Amino acid sequence: MQGAADWLCHAQDSNGDGGMGSYHLVTGWGRTYPETTGYIIPTMFALADRLERPELAQRAVQAAEVLLKLQRADGGWQGGRVGEERSSVVFNTAQVIRGMLAVHQRTKDDRYLRAARRAGDWIVSVQEADGTWGRSNFMGVARVYDSYVDAPLLQLFGVTGEDLYKQAAVRNLEWVITKQQPNGWFADADNTIRHNDRPIIHTIAYTIDGLADCAYLLNDVGLMDHAHRAAEPLRDIFLRDDRLNGRYDRNWQGSEALITTGCAQLCIAWEKLAQHTEAHAYRTAAVRMRMLLVELQLRSSEGPVHGRGAVTGSFPFWGRYEKFAYPNWATKYLADALLWAGGKAPH
Helix, strand or coil: CHHHHHHHHHHHHHHCCCCCCCEECCCEECCCCHHHHHHHHHHHHHHHHHHCCHHHHHHHHHHHHHHHHHCCCCCCCECCCCCCCCCECHHHHHHHHHHHHHHHHHHCCHHHHHHHHHHHHHHHHCCCCCCCCHHHCHHHCCCHHHHHHHHHHHHHHHHHCCHHHHHHHHHHHHHHHHCECCCCCECCCCCCCCCCCCCEHHHHHHHHHHHHHHHHHHCCHHHHHHHHHHHHHHHHHHHHHCCCCCEECCCCCEECCEEHHHHHHHHHHHHHHHCCCCHHHHHHHHHHHHHHHHHHCCCCCCCCHHHCCCCCCEECCCCCCCCCEECHHHHHHHHHHHHHCCCCCCC
């Protein structure tokens, strides 16, 4: 856990503007990624408390200040990295809301809450009639992993009492569950058009985690059941084989190399779901997954110095997802998975 925290600090220091980028073995450090910087903030606060390292909390606030400056006039945050000049994207914006709410809770500074509300207002304003955000999202298509948008909207509702945020989240969740197949697999779950018939475990895990958080926030047993139905097949495959593929089709047949980000996210989702039912199976899978992730983490003095404490996007590192790279979100979710080993981690 200390290694993951140190790497996140290194990612912030290497970027130059106080935000966080990722490291590629060929091209080096990339520029700040607002989306992932946003949801790394709650992780930094949690690490600060668990590791008794107050400087990590200061770094979280520093990152939030950068994000305040990057907020667009419409209230959203851009897709992609700083410098790419992409338009505001709903999914990315919602992840920055997570960070704004975490900093507001910590500091009581209303600037962060105002930024979160502006973002939430924009997300509500661009929602489609069917409850999706297709035209205002990556690729311009609707995807079920926007359940990971719904959770911060519900958190924003909890802080502000503004019912529009809750209504928007519920409308999207109603659409999401229509895409689930009887065996738990979700259609429209990939972050590509071409491979939407076999989504990556990264976006599958977003979907499951979002449903679990929303079920908790809404006290909705039915939503929790939808999360379980998607989580159990992957849990059982991992318990049987001690491995996962990077993609799974509608029959839960796997392909491509393991995606470490998705593995860490699934570990977190399994821990959350263990609080509701089938605790032994979920927690056994989570413990074993943490062991695998720590084995894959670069913890020795050998290897690239800019990767120490982090995990690569795929294993092996030449796998298709984030090839030859240490994406900052992979190490963020590794840290969260490790935090869950000793208690509840940030959402």
